[in-house]
Amino acid sequence: xxxxxxxxxxxxxxxxxxxxxxxxxxxxxxxxxxxxxxxxxxxxxxxxxxxxxxxxxxxxxxxxxxxxxxxxxxxxxxxxxxxxxxxxxxxxxxxxxxxxxxxxxxxxxxxxxxxxxxxxxxxxxxxxxxxxxxxxxxxxxxxxxxxxxxxxxxxxxxxxxxxxx
Numbered sequence: 001x002x003x004x005x006x007x008x009x010x011x012x013x014x015x016x017x018x019x020x021x022x023x024x025x026x027x028x029x030x031x032x033x034x035x036x037x038x039x040x041x042x043x044x045x046x047x048x049x050x051x052x053x054x055x056x057x058x059x060x061x062x063x064x065x066x067x068x069x070x071x072x073x074x075x076x077x078x079x080x081x082x083x084x085x086x087x088x089x090x091x092x093x094x095x096x097x098x099x100x101x102x103x104x105x106x107x108x109x110x111x112x113x114x115x116x117x118x119x120x121x122x123x124x125x126x127x128x129x130x131x132x133x134x135x136x137x138x139x140x141x142x143x144x145x146x147x148x149x150x151x152x153x154x155x156x157x158x159x160x161x162x163x164x165x
Contacts, residue, residue: 021158031056040064040071062109072107075120079149080105083124086147090139102127122153 034042041064043056058064080103088098104125112119128136144150
């Protein structure tokens with residue numbers, strides 16, 4: 001028997017009228033560099049609540065041993081889970097069963113042709129069997145507008161960088 005998990009208490013309604021960002025949940029993950037003093041090559045990522053505690057390794061394609069998780073995999077997992085949640089929410093609001101929805105997030109790490117810096121490229125593939133594409137299409141658009149990872153991808157995310165004293 002599968003344990004029933006309560007759904008999150010979130011909505012797509014415009015139920016917030018504030019003028020500033022209002023956090024609903026905040027987490028902190030610390031990465032330290034391990035034996036190579038390089039977080040991607042031999043680091044460890046640990047969340048402040050202890051729920052996440054994983055080894056980080058460079059993928060073989062970037063010269064690493066590929067024996068751990070890498071940041072692109074973590075980002076892909078977060079993006080896929082977030083988009084899946086947003087799509088499930090809008091599906092339920094249309095009285096559709098989201099149980100069969102799956103989301104693949106493919107994240108590519110590469111060079112920016114404009115300046116030689118690094119970029120990520122994300123492709124989401126939504127599998128929703130037995131749902132008419134004409135019904136699914138506007139719901140995908142709603143999920144894209146709702147999902148904070150998607151919003152970050154097309155809008156950017158305010159970021160502060162501070163040196164600890």
